[in-house]
Amino acid sequence: xxxxxxxxxxxxxxxxxxxxxxxxxxxxxxxxxxxxxxxxxxxxxxxxxxxxxxxxxxxxxxxxxxxxxxxxxxxxxxxxxxxxxxxxxxxxxxxxxxxxxxxxxxxxxxxxxxxxxxxxxxxxxxxxxxxxxxxxxxxxxxxxxxxxxxxxxxxxxxxxxxxxxxxxxxxxxxxxxxxxxxxxxxxxxxxxxxxxxxxxxxxxxxxx
Ligand SMILES: [Zn+2]
Ligand SMILES: [Zn+2]
Numbered sequence: 242x243x244x245x246x247x248x249x250x251x252x253x254x255x256x257x258x259x260x261x262x263x264x265x266x267x268x269x270x271x272x273x274x275x276x277x278x279x280x281x282x283x284x285x286x287x288x289x290x291x292x293x294x295x296x297x298x299x300x301x302x303x304x305x306x307x308x309x310x311x312x313x314x315x316x317x318x319x320x321x322x323x324x325x326x327x328x329x330x331x332x333x334x335x336x337x338x339x340x341x342x343x344x345x346x347x348x349x350x351x352x353x354x355x356x357x358x359x360x361x362x363x364x365x366x367x368x369x370x371x372x373x374x375x376x377x378x379x380x381x382x383x384x385x386x387x388x389x390x391x392x393x394x395x396x397x398x399x400x401x402x403x404x405x406x407x408x409x410x411x412x413x414x415x416x417x418x419x420x421x422x423x424x425x426x427x428x429x430x431x432x433x434x435x436x437x438x439x440x441x442x443x444x445x446x447x448x449x
């Protein structure tokens with residue numbers, strides 16, 4: 242028996258190598274090579290099925306499908322924002338109640354003060370009517386006092402409680418498509434495989 246130069250490189254196989262198998266990049270015996278050829282052939286049927294599945298996928302592709310997920314996310318955002326707005330609303334309602342309660346004493350005090358001033362003005366007017374000799378200056382003075390009560394009331398109302406509520410319309414949600422970005426063109430997501438590289442199989446064993 243002549244000495245065998247190369248042996249099958251697969252595990253636990255000591256037979257003489259007959260060829261080089263490109264699928265595993267090893268010297269292999271005839272039996273193992275036949276097994277590998279069969280294994281490669283066995284991949285063709287599933288591949289054909291995968292291709293059919295892909296064809297159906299491409300044919301079934303619709304604009305609606307591509308819009309579905311963004312629409313779904315937008316609806317979820319709407320739900321979340323409604324919930325957030327409700328939470329803010331109720332929290333701020335409570336703040337208004339709390340602040341009003343906190344300033345209740347100041348409110349009572351203010352009301353009392355303004356009431357006293359207006360009673361004093363009323364008394365003065367009554368006195369002028371009784372005396373029957375009111376001057377222009379006296380009338381003007383009472384008018385000014387009355388006007389200042391009006392101003393006090395308005396000022397207290399403004400200082401007592403105010404809500405600064407803003408509506409942010411812009412920037413909360415943005416909708417965009419990468420297809421419309423000027424720097425990107427269609428070829429960037431059309432990845433065409435090089436067909437020549439897909440099939441490389443040989444029965445001629447090159448020297449290893
Ligand atoms: Zn192989
Ligand atoms: Zn072998």
